[in-house]
Structure formats: C-alpha cells, structure tokens
Amino acid sequence: MTNINFHGIEMPNIGLGTWHMGSDPLTYREERDVIRMAVDNGVQAIDTAEMYGRGDAERLVGDALSEYDRSKIFLISKFYPRNAVEPQLSAALEASLKRLQTDYLDLYLYHWRGDAPLEQTVADLQALKKSGKIRHWGVSNFDIDDMTELVDVPGGDQVFANEDLYNIGERGIEYSLLPWQRKRDIPLIAYSPVDAGDSRQHELLYSPGLIQIAERHDATPYQILLAWAVRDQQTLAIPQTSNPEHLMANIHAGDIHLTKVDLDVLDQSFPGPSKKEPLAII
Numbered sequence: 001m002t003n004i005n006f007h008g009i010e011m012p013n014i015g016l017g018t019w020h021m022g023s024d025p026l027t028y029r030e031e032r033d034v035i036r037m038a039v040d041n042g043v044q045a046i047d048t049a050e051m052y053g054r055g056d057a058e059r060l061v062g063d064a065l066s067e068y069d070r071s072k073i074f075l076i077s078k079f080y081p082r083n084a085v086e087p088q089l090s091a092a093l094e095a096s097l098k099r100l101q102t103d104y105l106d107l108y109l110y111h112w113r114g115d116a117p118l119e120q121t122v123a124d125l126q127a128l129k130k131s132g133k134i135r136h137w138g139v140s141n142f143d144i145d146d147m148t149e150l151v152d153v154p155g156g157d158q159v160f161a162n163e164d165l166y167n168i169g170e171r172g173i174e175y176s177l178l179p180w181q182r183k184r185d186i187p188l189i190a191y192s193p194v195d196a197g198d199s200r201q202h203e204l205l206y207s208p209g210l211i212q213i214a215e216r217h218d219a220t221p222y223q224i225l226l227a228w229a230v231r232d233q234q235t236l237a238i239p240q241t242s243n244p245e246h247l248m249a250n251i252h253a254g255d256i257h258l259t260k261v262d263l264d265v266l267d268q269s270f271p272g273p274s275k276k277e278p279l280a281i282i
C-alpha cells in the first residue's frame, strides 16, 4: 500500500468511509465484515460521524473492531455543529466513544461550520486533546475563508486536516483552498472520492478519457477516480463500500501511479477550475 504522512503519522492513502452503513439489519453482517476485511488488508483510517444513521455507523465500527489492536487503526469521527462548544462537545464525544467501544479518537472533526464562535470551539477541542480523549482535531466542509479565520484564532493553527468533497468531477478546491492548505501543511481528506450519490457519477464513469486511462492501467474507472484523488501523495481518500471486491479494488487503486500523460488526458476531460467556485458539499 502507498503511505501518506500526516504530521508524522504514516498511513495508507486509502481509508474507508461508513456513511449509510450499520442501519439495515439485512446488510449489517456484510458491512461489519467489510470493515474487518479493510483493516485486515492494511486500511487504517476509518471515517465515521455521530450523524451517520444517528450513531448506527459508529456502533457498527465499534462492533467490527472491538477485538482489533486499537493502535493499528486511525479512527475519525465528527460532531454536529450544535455540539461545537462545551458542555455539548464532551457529551457528544463520550457518546461517540461509547458507540465506538474505544477510549480515544485519533481525529475529531467539526462536521461543518455552525454558529458557535470559532475561538470557543478551538479552545474546547484543545482541552479535549489535552485530556487524551482525542489525539487530534480538525474540520470538515471548511472553505478558504473559514480556514483563514480558523488559523487566526488562538490554537487554530493546530488544525490537523480539512475533510472536503473532492473528486475529478468536483475540482473547485484546487483553485485556492488546496494550494493554501499545502503551503501551511494542512492535509486534505477527500470525501466522496468516487462521486457517489451525485447524478454526475454516470457521466464521469462513461467519460472516454477515463475509460482510456483505466484500460491503460488494466483498472476500473472507479480505481482511476481514486488514484487521481490521491495523486499528490499527500491526500487521504475515504471511499465508502460495503462490497468486498470493491474494497480490494479501492485498496489497490491507492498504488496506481498516474503518469503525466494520463493526467493530461484526464485534465482534458475534466478541466480544473479557472475561477473560485463555491465549496461543493454533500
């Protein structure tokens, strides 16, 4: 597997998302087994949130990994904006830890920005970090204005990562946010890296440019979408899947090296932004 280095922490560039998992009794066991299979095959980053299935996804992850070596897993969860200050923040964290059957999170993300003063949220997150219940904190769905404001509040420069929607059909963050983050060594976690749930997915997957590159690498178009999302070797992608074959394909996609020629072909089909675009959000 190809590793990335997030502030000194090495982990494979492909993780596993868990949105929409854990709520359906008919698919629960398959989903649990896929999470185990992911970790058995070297995946470290597991992304979940208190929001997903109102705790069902966290419960599923906790159930799947209760017997695993905790130190081998990089567990990410997220809190609602309404829980972004104390005492709600600690209560939300405790509930997540309980569902996840663990006593700490590797990364706790502010799911999207709400009305709470950023200074207060950062101070409260820094206190949780000190307590050891979270190793790091970060943000999600933050655009460049939010990030600029964030790093200016006391402790705001401790932000570990920003998790935003990023795939070959949604390249808007390349215009200013991504270069800004790179300059400050704030990693990107790319969610929806294969553009799921978006009507563009059909269009993406049938693009002749994408199919040509997939054939060149003896890979599926989905794998090329993932390889593209992590091409800078500084990004973590967190595709969601409940399918063991897709899981293995996704893990292998992290090792596909796209050449300059490949990237040029893909740029022709999916041009990058030429001006600032509103942040894409699901």
Ligand SMILES: NC(=O)c1ccc[n+]([C@@H]2O[C@H](COP(=O)([O-])OP(=O)(O)OC[C@H]3O[C@@H](n4cnc5c(N)ncnc54)[C@H](OP(=O)(O)O)[C@@H]3O)[C@@H](O)[C@H]2O)c1
Pocket (backbone or CB within 6 Å): 016, 017, 018, 019, 020, 047, 048, 111, 140, 141, 163, 164, 190, 191, 192, 193, 194, 195, 196, 197, 222, 223, 238, 239, 240, 241, 242, 243, 245, 246, 247, 249, 250, 282
């Ligand atoms: N921070 C946020 O606000 C935010 C927002 C959205 C998502 N997320 C996180 O990011 C994760 C991923 O995003 P997402 O779930 O929106 O979209 P995604 O990962 O881009 O796509 C997931 C969909 O693609 C299919 N898929 C995955 N790999 C495949 C493969 N190799 N071949 C064919 N189909 C494949 C899955 O179906 P199968 O099960 O059939 O494989 C699933 O329907 C979420 O689960 C969540 O953890 C975060």
